[in-house]
Amino acid sequence: MTDLRAVPEPPDPRAALPQVDAVVRSLPDLVAEAGHASVTAAVRAELDHLRAALAPGGRAPDVGEVAAAAERRVRDARSGGLVAVVNATGVVLHTGLGRAPLSAAAREAIQVAAGYSSVELDLATGDRGSRTAHLGGLAASACGTEAATVVNNGAGALLLVLAALAGGREVVVSRGELVEIGGSYRLPDVMQAAGVTLVEVGTTNRTRLADHRDAAGPDTGLLLKVHRSNFAIVGFTEDTPLADLVGLGRELDVPVVHDLGSGLLVEPPAGSPLAGEPSVAASVAAGADLVVISGDKLLGGPQAGIIAGRADLVATCARHPLARALRIDALQRAALEATLAAHLRDPVPHELPTVAMLHTTTAELRSRAERLAAACGDGAEAVATTGRVGGGSLPTRELPSWAVALDGPADALSAALRQGHPPVLGRITGDRLLLDLRTVPPAGDEELVALVAAARERAGVR
Ligand SMILES: *Cc1c(COP(=O)(O)O)cnc(C)c1O
Numbered sequence: 001m002t003d004l005r006a007v008p009e010p011p012d013p014r015a016a017l018p019q020v021d022a023v024v025r026s027l028p029d030l031v032a033e034a035g036h037a038s039v040t041a042a043v044r045a046e047l048d049h050l051r052a053a054l055a056p057g058g059r060a061p062d063v064g065e066v067a068a069a070a071e072r073r074v075r076d077a078r079s080g081g082l083v084a085v086v087n088a089t090g091v092v093l094h095t096g097l098g099r100a101p102l103s104a105a106a107r108e109a110i111q112v113a114a115g116y117s118s119v120e121l122d123l124a125t126g127d128r129g130s131r132t133a134h135l136g137g138l139a140a141s142a143c144g145t146e147a148a149t150v151v152n153n154g155a156g157a158l159l160l161v162l163a164a165l166a167g168g169r170e171v172v173v174s175r176g177e178l179v180e181i182g183g184s185y186r187l188p189d190v191m192q193a194a195g196v197t198l199v200e201v202g203t204t205n206r207t208r209l210a211d212h213r214d215a216a217g218p219d220t221g222l223l224l225k226v227h228r229s230n231f232a233i234v235g236f237t238e239d240t241p242l243a244d245l246v247g248l249g250r251e252l253d254v255p256v257v258h259d260l261g262s263g264l265l266v267e268p269p270a271g272s273p274l275a276g277e278p279s280v281a282a283s284v285a286a287g288a289d290l291v292v293i294s295g296d297k298l299l300g301g302p303q304a305g306i307i308a309g310r311a312d313l314v315a316t317c318a319r320h321p322l323a324r325a326l327r328i329d330a331l332q333r334a335a336l337e338a339t340l341a342a343h344l345r346d347p348v349p350h351e352l353p354t355v356a357m358l359h360t361t362t363a364e365l366r367s368r369a370e371r372l373a374a375a376c377g378d379g380a381e382a383v384a385t386t387g388r389v390g391g392g393s394l395p396t397r398e399l400p401s402w403a404v405a406l407d408g409p410a411d412a413l414s415a416a417l418r419q420g421h422p423p424v425l426g427r428i429t430g431d432r433l434l435l436d437l438r439t440v441p442p443a444g445d446e447e448l449v450a451l452v453a454a455a456r457e458r459a460g461v462r
Pocket residue numbers: 153154155156158181185226227228229259260261262293294295296304305391392
């Protein structure tokens with residue numbers, strides 16, 4: 001019989017874990033900043049995690065290492081887990097990373113609005129003013145419409161339009177346009193919530209004007225056209241042009257609403273990376289009575305929903321009780337004003353990060369990629385790649401770009417980069433990790449090289 005005691009058991013590393021008090025005592029600055037209770041809780045949580053995770057024979061981290069991990073926990077908890085990240089995915093409007101990054105002017109405007117500010121005060125007269133009216137005026141100018149009003153987001157804007165203009169009545173929509181966006185937004189559900197009856201016409205791939213005409217009647221509240229945003233229908237297809245729907249709307253005396261989503265204001269010139277994306281200008285020219293757009297897609301601003309078009313219809317929406325419930329907040333409003341001002345100064349405002357990123361040339365991206373790859377040393381190479389616009393625009397369009405491709409286990413490198421300060425998010429293509437430079441501001445290049453070096457070390461590459 002074997003004597004089991006003769007086989008030395010691997011030492012249990014859990015016994016070597018430091019005491020809670022010792023770790024807390026090593027963090028006097030953090031205790032002063034965040035309080036004893038929250039630091040102690042973070043140290044306990046980290047030690048619990050280690051007790052569960054450490055395998056026999058493993059190495060127990062020392063006081064310094066546990067303290068560093070606990071400090072990260074405290075900081076993450078205080079920021080609600082929200083940390084600034086480097087977007088090297090090549091997806092310009094990345095829903096998971098907050099869609100449109102704001103311009104410097106929009107960030108400054110948020111700082112001002114964060115304190116006491118003249119939100120509802122006319123400083124010239126001392127009377128109560130309406131900043132919402134001021135913002136509506138800016139939005140109308142940017143959209144080239146008679147009037148506009150602004151709410152919390154695009155989904156809210158459409159909900160308000162439906163409820164205010166067609167509540168209790170029917171809304172005719174093509175079956176090819178019943179979109180779902182981001183899982184929680186499904187057009188038929190929004191219509192139901194708005195209290196309108198959806199009348200679907202046509203088929204998934206073909207809808208003609210006659211289909212809309214046959215379905216419309218005395219109960220029709222409005223005709224709706226929806227930008228497909230995140231999918232395309234190709235092959236044997238037919239779509240009713242907006243101008244034809246507008247003609248029918250005039251005939252029936254009902255408004256025609258275009259839910260554009262993406263919020264591109266002006267028609268992109270041929271050769272623009274956005275060529276083919278429908279614009280507000282084209283919808284207005286085609287005669288849409290109202291257009292509905294998001295603030296944080298191609299407009300390049302904060303989360304917001306803009307309803308622009310005929311003054312009487314805009315006023316009806318703004319007066320509806322839902323308008324108050326869907327009100328835009330002061331910080332969004334400040335950022336949106338700054339963003340709209342940029343569009344009014346320049347039709348292609350490069351001061352907005354999304355516009356600048358979308359219009360960066362591949363030659364520029366290539367030279368940055370080559371410089372960065374050289375700075376990263378062996379195992380890094382500049383490669384041509386393709387990113388995306390994202391955010392419900394041009395779903396099938398690839399954006400030509402350049403990236404730094406890193407050799408080594410892509411999953412491990414990707415995880416190590418995600419754990420950096422700040423975290424870097426790249427894209428795995430084939431078996432390589434790519435850092436697409438279109439979505440990295442050039443001022444971030446130096447930092448990216450340092451973050452790559454640190455991540456390689458953590459991942460044990462080289
Ligand atoms: C994105 C989008 C919406 C929703 O806008 P949010 O600002 O995300 O609420 C509605 N309709 C269309 C067509 C869209 O693309």
